[in-house]
Each structure stands twice: as C-alpha cells, then as structure tokens.
Amino acid sequence: MFYIQSMEGGNGFGLARIGLPFFLIATAGWTLASSIFIGFSSEISTNSDLAGLAFGINIISSISFGIGG
Secondary structure, X not given: OHHHHHXXXXXXXXXXXXXXXXXXXXXHHHHHHHHHHHHHXXXXXXXXXXXXXXXXXXXXXXXXXXXXX
8 A cells, every 4th residue: 555655646556546456355355265265174164155155255356366466
C-alpha cells in the first residue's frame, strides 16, 4: 500500500491502484482456502463438498492475483 501511494503522480499509479484490490482479494482467498485444506488434513472437517469449495476459492484467487499482481 505504501509503495502504491509513493507512486502518486507518476507512471503506473493508475494501474497499481486498480491492481491492489485484486491482490488483496487473492491473498484473503488463499488464506481461506489454506485454512479449509488444513482442516481436511487434520481431519477436523470431513465434508467432501468443502474440498470443491476450497479448490474453487483457490482457483479464483489465483486468477485474481494474475489480474492484479
């Protein structure tokens, strides 16, 4: 965030401002998907539908990082 604010008025500022929300959403999505996968590996959650949800979140987060990163 500080790096983007330091670019204010310079080249790439607009692109960096657009990419920041995608980067933050990707980080939050990867954190959520990782926590679901940790729940599976420790056998806390056994619902197989959550595996598909975790993979979906992970894929969407990867695409979001590709757009904003």
